[in-house]
Amino acid sequence: EFLHLSQVGTKASSVLNYCIAQLSDFKTWESAPTLLKNLLLNGTKKLETLFIQSADVHCVLASNLLSVLCSLMKSPISDNLNSLLVSGFKSVYNVIKLISKFWDQDMILAPALQYFAEIVKNLSQQESQTFIPALLQSDKCTDFLESTFENPSSKMFSHCLVIVVWLSANGQLYEGKHFVTIRSQFLMNYLATCCRPYMFLILQLLKYALSAMIEKRTMCGACHFFKSCQDFIPSKIFCQSELRQIYGYLQQYVSQEDSSLRFEAMECIHKLVGSGSDLGHFVLQHSWNLTMFESLSSRVENGLQDFELNFYALFSTQSQSPLWSSTSVNSFLMGLLNSSFTAEQQEKAMAIIKKIKDSQVKVDKYLLETVDACLQDYEDW
Structure with a gap:
């Protein structure tokens, strides 16, 4: 029977x-x-049924199905087959078993991880709460x-x-014994x-780590960040010297x-500013x-x-150090002209314009007046 199924x-x-190759053309x-199309849809579902029934025994059959699903996910036609990919959720538990059982056999592990990593990208937070305990029930997986x-x-x-980021983002309600330990130095x-x-x-991942810190x-989530350095504080994932380095990397x-x-x-930098007065001052005055x-100016000229x-x-509203050159300020103003904002965002733009006016930077006066007039007249904006 094993040979036959294989x-x-x-x-x-x-x-x-x-x-899949033919349909991708x-x-x-x-x-x-x-x-x-019918051959692909029906054949994949039948192969998956065999897999669900026999995955514990027939790893070759599992490898065959996973190769099909992985090929399908990489294919241009995958966007049209959400229903087919969703049907794969039935076999997620079996894939988790394979990861635990064959964690040292690349022939099974590689397609299993590829499949699982692709699946978790499309899981809701509620669905994630179901699968996280199943994945982390074995210390072999972690x-x-x-x-x-x-x-x-x-x-x-x-x-x-992909899986580690997913665990960090969706594992807040996880109450199991096993966690993925991430050494923050890496x-x-x-x-x-x-x-x-x-x-x-x-x-x-850095954003989630900074939020936790x-x-x-x-x-x-379901990840535990660990590190050790001379000025390490147990309640913090990064020490102060590292946080300053991180800002340099983020720039x-x-x-x-x-x-x-x-x-x-930018999200990470916002969190650095909000993590403490000393670090916030360091970032804003760098x-x-x-x-x-x-x-950044070249990226925003066509709209922010x-x-x-x-x-x-x-x-612009919190930093006391120079932020603008004549080139960057004019690019920013052009970006404002090419953008459409809500009333709340418009107020922020007006506050920035006020700071520009108060600065000593050389600016295209006509451009500044044009932007200022547009901001003052919301209907024209």
């Missing part, structure tokens, strides 16, 4: 992967042949996630990172070395072309702020997003 699984996965799901997080050269590092190292493919997730916690992401990186970096805003305006407002 052969069935291998042949089925080959056929289904072929269907079509511009739209609707334009693809009905026969291929040990593996911890060791992989500390090994960025691992081919499973990216999947591990988070510092990743910030310093610019692991660009993973930087969005690294910044998200502000609330004097070392627990962040380089404020002007990134990817707006999602800019958003996460000598490199002028350079940071100079670099809300989070960018909030960032400008934070510094």
